[in-house]
Amino acid sequence: MNLSMLGQAWQLKAKLEKAQQELDNTILEAQSGRGAVKVTITGRQKLQSIKISPKVIDPSQAENLEELVFKAVSEAIAKSQKLTTQRLGKLTGGLKIPGLT
Numbered sequence: 001m002n003l004s005m006l007g008q009a010w011q012l013k014a015k016l017e018k019a020q021q022e023l024d025n026t027i028l029e030a031q032s033g034r035g036a037v038k039v040t041i042t043g044r045q046k047l048q049s050i051k052i053s054p055k056v057i058d059p060s061q062a063e064n065l066e067e068l069v070f071k072a073v074s075e076a077i078a079k080s081q082k083l084t085t086q087r088l089g090k091l092t093g094g095l096k097i098p099g100l101t
Contacts (some may be wrong), residue, residue, distance in 0.1 A: 003089030011028040012091065015091050019088055020044065020088075022087070023042065023087060024043065024044050026042060026083065031075075037072040043084055043087070045080045047062055052065070078089065
């Protein structure tokens with residue numbers, strides 16, 4: 001490996017680390033049930049919080065609440081994965097590099 005390629009590799013590594021840090025600091029929100037359940041997650045799929053409106057807490061309707069939570073979490077994860085793919089994909093040229101997401 002020549003020095004030019006080594007320099008490019010170090011630059012790519014620095015850019016990837018910066019992008020990962022930005023993803024760690026990016027907070028995304030998803031909701032379901034017209035805002036009855038709200039989920040926040042980082043750009044690296046780390047769940048931050050789940051907020052549930054007291055209006056939808058009914059022990060006899062537990063399955064409905066479970067479904068709302070599931071939908072909101074799934075949407076938040078999908079948003080986070082899309083953001084990660086967009087940001088890191090620009091740097092890697094679409095290559096799937098293990099350990100980046």
